[in-house]
Amino acid sequence: MNVATRLTWLTRVGFAVRGVLYLVIAILIARLGRAEDPGGAVQYLGAHSGILLIVIAAGLIAYGVWRLADAAFNVERHDDDAKGVAERVGAALSGAVHFLLAWQAIHLFQGARASGDSTEQGVRMALDLPAGPALVVVAGILLAALGVYQLVRAAKGSFLKHLEPRIARHPWAKWSGRLGYAARGVIFALSGWFIVQAGLEADADQAGGMAQALAWLESPVDLLVAAGLFGFGLFSLIEARFRVLRDVRVG
Structure with missing residues (x-):
């Protein structure tokens, strides 16, 4: 197995790790009413198993490398428009976000404590x-626009083009992804609005990420969004096995 193939395999581990994190977020909301990002x-899982933190960190690093390689070398063959x-x-x-999550997992493994809300910081x-x-206002607008883009992807089902065709045809693949991207769209749009408010008022306390957006939602909307995030977790697990990945050329 060459280096590029190993990295592709680890990227699949990264998709699986992302899926597990979103499943945990959804379960914490539904069972404990606890809003997390x-x-x-990562912190919740790390409290139960140090070895799991290492697996999480490895998967997140590999996923981060793959995403950065896509940005730099157009691995996914995006159009030039x-x-x-x-x-x-x-x-x-x-x-970059997944590298930060991996860094957090490594520090937790080393015994460091979580440092609070990263968005606010x-x-x-x-x-x-x-x-x-x-x-800050521009950043919030861009994040809100990304939320709208996630909602558009949910409506169009364009995320299915990355799966093996025989899997993309199944309703369970389509609807887990559709619910997941819709939920992420709502969360990103809310987070963007919080950041815009923080910029307009020059007050970092107004900012908030996923955890704050989930905490802001009232029942039963929070449970509906949690169900969507659970769907995104399932879809990430589907991607871990059935996403079409092109090797990142190394060396």
Whole structure:
């Protein structure tokens, strides 16, 4: 097995890890009324098994490498138009986020404590920059736009093009993905709005990520979104096995 094939295999582990994190988020909402983001799910799982943290970190690193490779080398063969450029920028951001999650998993394994809400911390740092509030508002608008894009993907079912055709035809693949992308669209749009508010008021306490968006939702809407996130977890597990992955060329 060469290096590129090993990385592709580890990327599948990364999809599986992402799926498990979203399943945990959904279960915590439904059973405990506890709103968490992927970082919180990593912390929850790490409290039960240190070895699991290593598996999570390895999967997240491999997934992050694959996403960054897609951004840099167009592994997924995006078009050269504005949509393709946006998809590659999104891949870069996704890669960075998953590296941060892997870093958190490694630090938890080493005995470090979670450092609080990363979205709020990032906004606080951005507000200290020149034209910081304007930058925060732009970031919030972009995140909200990404949420709308997720909703469009849910409606069109365009996510199915990445699966093996024989799997993409099944309703369980279509609807788990559709519910999942719709739920993520809602969460991203809400998070974007919180960040816009933080920029407009120059107050980092107004910012919030997935956990804050889930906590803001009232019953039964939060349970409906949790069901959607559970669907996204299932779809990620489907992708771990049946997504068509092109090898990242190494060396």
